[in-house]
Amino acid sequence: MSESLKRNYCVGEELGRGRFGTVFKCYSPATGESFAVKSIDKRLIADDAIDRQCLYNEAKIMHLLSPNPYVVRVFDIYEDDTHLDMVLELCNSGDLFQRLSSQPVFSESEAVDVMVSLMKAIAHCHRLGVAHRDIKPDNILFTDSNELKLADFGSAECFHEGQLMSGVVGTPYYVAPEVLAGRNYSEKIDIWSAGVILYIMLAGVPPFFGDSATEIFEAVLRANLRFPSRIFHSVSPAAKDLLRRMLSKDVSRRFSAEQVLRHPWMTSNGEIRTVAPF
Structure with a gap:
């Protein structure tokens, strides 16, 4: 030191x-x-x-x-x-991984609270030309006043609008398929990772899984998004619609951070919720 x-x-x-x-x-x-x-x-x-x-x-x-x-x-x-x-900044109240470990399934209102703050963080990064490239629950911290803070920019990369990035980065379960396929990619890999986090919060399990890193990667590459009725029977159609738009294998159809923030599920969920300017 x-x-x-x-x-x-x-x-x-x-x-x-x-x-x-x-x-x-x-x-x-x-x-x-x-x-x-x-x-x-x-x-x-x-x-x-x-x-x-x-x-x-x-x-x-x-x-x-x-x-x-x-x-x-x-x-x-x-x-x-x-x-x-x-x-x-000191974040003394643990991370989202710890919260998911103690509470495997979040209510939709609880998930919205996390996602609005997370997507505001990601939108801020993308507007300034920064892709985080390792969005995962371990890197989502909370302060003593329960404010969400995105952390750990060791894998982040700066980009110019329209510029693609390369290199295998990220974490099994959360990494986007275009990264695993070895293709150049955009900042929308962060949207995919955030979509995986939303799915886990609502379902208690990841959308693409396997018993080894290889099996996980194969499942991610297939990107066969499912909503098993035994798990998703009480999840709203709006939440599932947002998941489809965040976890689209077709990057051109995948939402941007601003589009996620404007989605009806993010702005109203049982009550009218206003997304504050960011």
């Missing part, structure tokens, strides 16, 4: 650990405010140009996206010869 960070923040307990970095809780002695600090050991990626590029991309992209109420905010970045440290 860089000495310049330690001069400005007091570092506390470890909150999590990843492949190259560790997240700690920290606070500012000057203000008493608490933060998270993601400390990345650059020595672990010294010989890997791709990992090194991802490291610097994440810092650059988080600066570009901040501040936004639906994206984890970056406050400070410190770097020395061995470490890159990012001081981030």
Whole structure:
């Protein structure tokens, strides 16, 4: 951890650990405010140009996206010869993966609450020319006041309008079929991943599954979307319509983030819901 960070923040307990970095809780002695600090050991990626590029991309992209109420905010970045440290907004109330583990099925109103905030985050990224490329429940965090924050931009990539991206990124269950097929792809891979999350919230199971990564990928490539009656008997037609539009294998027919936000299921579900400007 860089000495310049330690001069400005007091570092506390470890909150999590990843492949190259560790997240700690920290606070500012000057203000008493608490933060998270993601400390990345650059020595672990010294010989890997791709990992090194991802490291610097994440810092650059988080600066570009901040501040936004639906994206984890970056406050400070410190770097020395061995470490890159990012001081981030503290999200102390777990992630969506943990919530799905304790409550496998969400009501439609609960799912709408998650999806509106998530899609506002994704729409903000896409408007600024950023594709997240690894939308999954683990990367959807919550603050103490239950505000949703999209996190972890280590796989993100900047794009220009109409420009396609390449490279296999993402996580089994959530990765879009065009990525697995080895084709160039657009930012709409994020819409597919968000659609998988919506399906899981409403059904308690993923839409495309298998007993191994290979079987999962084969199911995703087939993209045979089904709504078993024993699971979806109480799910509204509007919710299923949105899922079809988010989980369309035909990318030209797949919704954009703005189209998802304007869908009737997102704007009214048992009551009139107004999607606030973003």
